[in-house]
Amino acid sequence: MRDVSRLAGVSRMTVSRVLSDPELVLPTTRDKVFKAVADLGYVPDKTAGSLSSRRTGFIALMLPTLTNANFAAVAHGLTDALRGADYHLLIAYTDYDMAEEERQLRNLLARRPEAIVLTGAMHRRNASRMLMAADVPVVEIADLPSQPIEHAIGFSNYQVGRTAARYLLDRGFTRIGAIAASPEGEVTDHRGEERMRGFEEELRLARRSTDGVLRHGTAPVSFHHGAAAFRALVEQQPDIEAIFAVSDLSAVGAVMEAQRMNLRIPQDISIMGFGDFEIGREINPALTTIHVDFHALGLRTGKMLVDLLASDATPAPSTVDVGLRIVERASVRDR
Amino acid sequence: MRDVSRLAGVSRMTVSRVLSDPELVLPTTRDKVFKAVADLGYVPDKTAGSLSSRRTGFIALMLPTLTNANFAAVAHGLTDALRGADYHLLIAYTDYDMAEEERQLRNLLARRPEAIVLTGAMHRRNASRMLMAADVPVVEIADLPSQPIEHAIGFSNYQVGRTAARYLLDRGFTRIGAIAASPEGEVTDHRGEERMRGFEEELRLARRSTDGVLRHGTAPVSFHHGAAAFRALVEQQPDIEAIFAVSDLSAVGAVMEAQRMNLRIPQDISIMGFGDFEIGREINPALTTIHVDFHALGLRTGKMLVDLLASDATPAPSTVDVGLRIVERASVRDR
DNA sequence: CTGAAAGCGCTTACAG
DNA sequence: CTGAAAGCGCTTACAG
Known part of the structure; x- marks a missing residue:
């Protein structure tokens, strides 16, 4: 800044003013300063300015x-x-x-x-x-x-879980499950766990079993996690009808795993997710989900x-x- | 920092030293300073330190x-x-x-x-x-x-394109295409365009037609973009045998669109992508791709x-x- | 091992 | 409209 002020022939204070509020300075002075700034390629130091x-x-x-x-x-x-x-x-x-x-x-x-x-x-x-x-x-x-x-x-997130369970209950399903990461892992997905809590609560209020609610593997969830959790759940509960995955990521993984297991979605099992990720719109069948903007x-x-x-x-x-x-x-x- | 030095009964210089290199300071002095820091919840100001x-x-x-x-x-x-x-x-x-x-x-x-x-x-x-x-x-x-x-x-990225084309040529395909965004859009995917350039070059060197190389829609590419570009390409070139997508994102979209069009991958058309995104590992069929770590x-x-x-x-x-x-x-x- | 002085590159708050 | 002085909260470079 000192160089700029010297080149422009004004005080450093004036340079500072031109840079922060040019209106305060006479146009002729201002232009001299702008020219000096451009010639020197000067970029003000925000660290100093901040202090x-x-x-x-x-x-x-x-x-x-x-x-x-x-x-x-x-x-x-x-x-x-x-x-x-x-x-x-x-x-x-x-x-x-x-x-x-x-x-x-x-x-x-x-x-x-x-x-x-x-x-x-x-x-x-x-x-x-x-x-x-x-x-x-x-x-x-x-x-x-x-x-x-x-x-x-x-x-x-608690309401997300309740909303998901309500939605599946309203569709007439009775054997309803969910997949999420286990909260016991090295990292905990507290948000996902909240969704699970809401989901279980809604099932309980409807007097449905929560046996299909599975916590499996470690957070954070992923496509792969969803695929593995889906398989584990279906093996445990072969007659499960509808599943909520705490994330579209795991829901998409579940749909892919279902294809590999020759299970038809939604004819054999319905799946819904959360988050409305782009991939959910593109897969076959497209994924029912809960959207937050x-x-x-x-x-x-x-x-x-x-x-x-x-x-x-x-x-x-x-x-x-x-x-x-x-x-x-x-x-x-x-x- | 002044508060800390007063509370600890030392100069600010000593506080600074304790914080940056405690070894330089006598343990008893050091501990007084640490205590004062903790009591006051003091966090040093890096803006001042930086300057x-x-x-x-x-x-x-x-x-x-x-x-x-x-x-x-x-x-x-x-x-x-x-x-x-x-x-x-x-x-x-x-x-x-x-x-x-x-x-x-x-x-x-x-x-x-x-x-x-x-x-x-x-x-x-x-x-x-x-x-x-x-x-x-x-x-x-x-x-x-x-x-x-x-x-x-x-x-x-140019080599990515050449490598992809070479791979498809080596598999024995003759009618080979590619999909990417058009560089004319509001934003240009220069990296994708480089891949396309390499791809076209390799086809030319092998004396193959580049008619199947399609630039479609606007960047950045996405699942949806890939789906749309794939459909457009197949409509233009119904006998295309193998396609390179400049990103796994568009490649996955292409695979999904193929399913909707009742085209079997890879029996009817082979598809490869770039980037080795997680979703490529999970879809059916799993996606052949080019990996960069x-x-x-x-x-x-x-x-x-x-x-x-x-x-x-x-x-x-x-x-x-x-x-x-x-x-x-x-x-x-x-x- | 500890401290007093100077200064980093700006802006604030005045003064003229 | 412009400038000289002081100071932001630290660290550097000395001195003792």
């Missing part, structure tokens, strides 16, 4: 993984909302590991983000404490927590953040349920 | 998208290599948009990353200039450029960076070809 202005322009985003299309959609939505607002996303992912969440959070905090966005509901005691002490807006997304730290935008969730979070950060007031904590929607396709029939 | 030490600890990573499992694998690999090395990835994605690449690069540069990693080969003039002027190591990944800016770790690519990049940043010397630019490998599964047969 000085006490505004880093960082928004921290912590997700379990980037490999999941729905979480990626959240990141895209957030980016879209933030575009033009001059915030930079600081992305971290935990690989579904709570200890890693804590470690990452500390790293993130050291960068002094102006807001923190993370998947909600499950945090270690220490992580929660750090979050509360952070003194910046915290938004928990995706999973709606029973006790939000501050703001929350998401949906209830993750991109919109990210967008909404971003917009809320922009408003929040623009105002001086500290608004009351808010919780927004973005809801969910059953997408009926061909993989579930009426009994 | 002062002239080391931000940021490594910039710019990718076309986060939604692609292979690019996500690169990011994971990089993270894995950097774990413990106390670097923080600053991730940006361009959505396959060259203008956005330039904009993002400027944002990234303002954060003073200590190294820049980005997908190679295609950059705007301005972006290239900024990269050369950046005065930090630049690593181009995935796509091996003909004229690397500095370091490069990746593979040749993207996680290893990310790992290798990260390790190279750690070495590079640890040494004072400026090593000569290096180019590493990680190669590729055909994975034979059931979707291609011998003619």
Whole structure:
């Protein structure tokens, strides 16, 4: 910046002004500065700017993984909302590991983000404490927590499970099952487990057996996991009629495994998933699923953040349920 | 930090030392400081530290998208290599948009990353200039450029295309096609187009017709894109025997569309893809594809960076070809 | 082993 | 409309 100011023949203060709010400066001065900036290829140092202005322009985003299309959609939505607002996303992912969440959070905090966005509901005691002490807006997304730290935008995974079970019950099935990862593994898919809890609860309320609800293998779920869990379930419960998979990923794997086992979907077994992944629309039969608009969730979070950060007031904590929607396709029939 | 030093009864300098290299400080002093840090929940401000030490600890990573499992694998690999090395990835994605690449690069540069990693080969003039002027190591990944800016770790998409065509020719097919997005769209998939170029070249060298090489629809490719392109190609060239899709995503879409059209894979048409995505292993028939180890690519990049940043010397630019490998599964047969 | 001084490259808050 | 001074929260480079 010193070089720029020398070349333009103005003070460093004037360079700073031209770069942050050109309107404040006389056009002739302004142009000299722009020319010097261009000639030198000068890019201002935001680290110094952040320290000085006490505004880093960082928004921290912590997700379990980037490999999941729905979480990626959240990141895209957030980016879209933030575009033009001059915030930079600081992305971290935990690989579904709570200890890693804590470690990452500390790293993130050291960068002094102006807001923190993370998947909600499950945090270690220490992580929660750090979050509360952070003194910046915290938004928990995706999973709606029973006790939000501050703001929350998401949906209830428990309701996903109940909705799925209700849907299958309404189709007239009586022998209903579900597949998910075992919560005993090295990593736990808390969101999937919540869906299972809701699913089982709805079955119990309908006085149906939960014997077909199978926790199998380790998280995170995948196509392959779904295939293996499906086979295990069908071997255990040969007369099962309808299955809910906690993710479209495992549901698609289940459909593929069914083909290999010469089971017809949905004539022999109905299958539904969760998440409305693109692949579910393309397979044969197309997958019935539960849809949550993750991109919109990210967008909404971003917009809320922009408003929040623009105002001086500290608004009351808010919780927004973005809801969910059953997408009926061909993989579930009426009994 | 001032609060910590007061509480511990030492100078701020001592606090700084305890936090960066505890060995330098007497155990009794050290413990007082640790206690004060814990009591206050103090997290050092890296923005200030960066400015002062002239080391931000940021490594910039710019990718076309986060939604692609292979690019996500690169990011994971990089993270894995950097774990413990106390670097923080600053991730940006361009959505396959060259203008956005330039904009993002400027944002990234303002954060003073200590190294820049980005997908190679295609950059705007301005972006290239900024990269050369950046005065930090630049690593181009995935796509091996003909004229690397500095370091490069990746593979040749042109070779992918040639390898695919060679493989199908060796199986004895004569009526061979390919599907990709049209480069005329709003965004261009340069990598896919390179694969197509290599594919066409190999066909030409074998004196085969390239009439079955179809560019259809807009990038980025997807399951749905593959389904549509496959249908279009088969309608144009009903006697096509074997097809290369520039991505497993479109290849899987093609297999699904074939099922809907009652075409048997591979008895009626053979299909192969690129990228070895998980879904390709699960579908029926399993997909023959070309595999590149993207996680290893990310790992290798990260390790190279750690070495590079640890040494004072400026090593000569290096180019590493990680190669590729055909994975034979059931979707291609011998003619 | 510990601390006082200077400074990183900006912006804030004044002053003129 | 422009500039000189002070300071953001750390680390570097000395000194003792």
